[in-house]
Amino acid sequence: MGQTIAAIAKRKGHEIAAIFDKSQAEYDLSNIDVAIDFSVPDVAFTNITTCIHQGVPVISGTTGWLARYDEVAALCKAKQGAFIYASNFSLGVNLFFALNTKLAQMMRPFDQYEIALEEIHHTKKLDAPSGTAISLANDIISETTKENWTLGVTNDTKTLPIESKRIGDVPGTHRVTYRSEVDEIEIKHQANNRSGFAVGAVIAAEWILTKKGVFSMKDVLGI
Secondary structure, eight states, rough: OHHHHHHHHHHTHHHHHHHHHHHSSOOOOOOSSSSEEEOHHHHHHHHHHHHTTOOOOEOOOOOOOGGGHHHHHHHHHHHHHHHOOSSOOOOHHHHHHHHHHHHHHHHHOOOTTTTEEEEEEEEOOOSOOOOOHHHHHHHHHSSSOOEEEEEEEOOOTEEEEEEEOOOOTTOOOOEEEEEESSSSSEEEEEEESHHHHHHHHHHHHHHHHTTOOEHHHHHHHOO
């Protein structure tokens, strides 16, 4: 993902001033305008907070660290920094988020439909369920009578099941299904390659340059 983001940024006329990996204990960000974090869960928090402490706007697409999201948001506000987290920077996925929320609102009165969520990713993906699936699930929970989500099958009618599959080199597929005895309603987003995630990340990086605060892709896209 980092290589794809770098290639797209260069094509858009930006300079890649530095690339850091998790083996480095300290980062000098004095010549950086904006940082993009696509790392791994165990270093994402450090990467993000380092940028905020050094006054560098940062966007992150790393999942698996969100138990500490509130700490990052509080630090960003205290330091008057700029931060965007997105479970998925793809423009199509963020439109899919909005569609998912609207459908959940429409389906709320019809309790004869059971809701299920499926995500499929490549075998190298470290976390399950995906951050995108969790975002979809949380949006459904906020608009329906579901109270929480779980990984795998459940008999609890208040819990939304998420099925995670790891297959080959699949970039990412997410499917939300409303199923009754008589019919099914389904919405699906399928990424054909990873460039969509990278394009969205670069757009977010361009957008945040003049901003202060904690934002999401809804802010970037105005949806």
